[in-house]
Amino acid sequence: MAAGYLFTVLACLFLALNVVGLETINGKIKVTIQTTAGCSDTWQFITEDLAPTYEHFKDFMEVVFVPWGRATRDEDGDLSCQFGEDDCWANRLHRCALNMLKGNQDAQVEYMICENTSPFPSYKKRSYRCADAVGLNLDDIDYCVENPGDELDLADEVRGKEMTEETDCIPSLIFNDRLDRDLHNQALQNFKRLICMALADDPDTGVCEVCDCRGL
Numbered sequence: 001m002a003a004g005y006l007f008t009v010l011a012c013l014f015l016a017l018n019v020v021g022l023e024t025i026n027g028k029i030k031v032t033i034q035t036t037a038g039c040s041d042t043w044q045f046i047t048e049d050l051a052p053t054y055e056h057f058k059d060f061m062e063v064v065f066v067p068w069g070r071a072t073r074d075e076d077g078d079l080s081c082q083f084g085e086d087d088c089w090a091n092r093l094h095r096c097a098l099n100m101l102k103g104n105q106d107a108q109v110e111y112m113i114c115e116n117t118s119p120f121p122s123y124k125k126r127s128y129r130c131a132d133a134v135g136l137n138l139d140d141i142d143y144c145v146e147n148p149g150d151e152l153d154l155a156d157e158v159r160g161k162e163m164t165e166e167t168d169c170i171p172s173l174i175f176n177d178r179l180d181r182d183l184h185n186q187a188l189q190n191f192k193r194l195i196c197m198a199l200a201d202d203p204d205t206g207v208c209e210v211c212d213c214r215g216l
Contacts, residue, residue: 022183022198025176027205029198030062034163034172036069037090037115037123038083042171046116049191054109056192057207060199063105065112067094068160069170077149082170083123089145090115090122095152096144097131107134192216 022029033050035042054061068091070082081087094115101107114121114130121127131141144152163172166179173187174180186194193216200209207213 021180022175022186022194024060024198024202024205027202028060028062029195030064030176031195032064032066032159032163032174032177034066034068034160034170035091035094035112035116036071036082036087036170037067037094037120038081038087039069039170042069043116043120045171045188045191046112049187050109051113053192053195056212057195057199058106058109060205060207061195063109065094065098065108066156066159066163067091067098068156070164071157071160073157079148086123086126089126092148092153093122093128093131093141093145095156096141097134097136099152100136100141100144101134110134190216 054063071079071088071091073079079088081091097111098108101111111130111134114133119125121129128138128141132138162179163174167181167184173184175183193213196207196213196216197209199205199207200213
């Protein structure tokens, strides 16, 4: 009995020591995730880290996507993306779709999971399959994709550059609108544990440190 209790205490202390500086704001954690369509690390994070974490804790999460990556502009304003023209095209589609799904976080997350799961419809096939799957009007989204250079591009360009400069990584993550490389690194190591432990520190969430976070 005593040994089991000691193990529980040590496990909780170990988890706590590995979570630095993340707190809830009004009972929620805002997570901003910069992605780029052709990046395998992005695919892995969305499907293996975000998806299961969101499934468990979505009531306490505000998720914002920034589909920009390491895109740059030349003197004429033309975009160049890390994984080529298909990367640029798919990122534009993601910006359009996410904007059209504004106010429906579940649909936004579902859409991005679809796009980052094989066969990677927009990046590898230039397909609107994921947009169709979440009920978007394909004529409207096609018009948006074919008319870039608007505020959707500008907003994500500004935010994306800030995040890349801070983390030098794609995907890059910030929490509660605060750039913090330590939190970004912790999130890439164990995103679900980071979220769980921060929620467990807020008694109003009902998340239990020992019950929900141990073993993550």
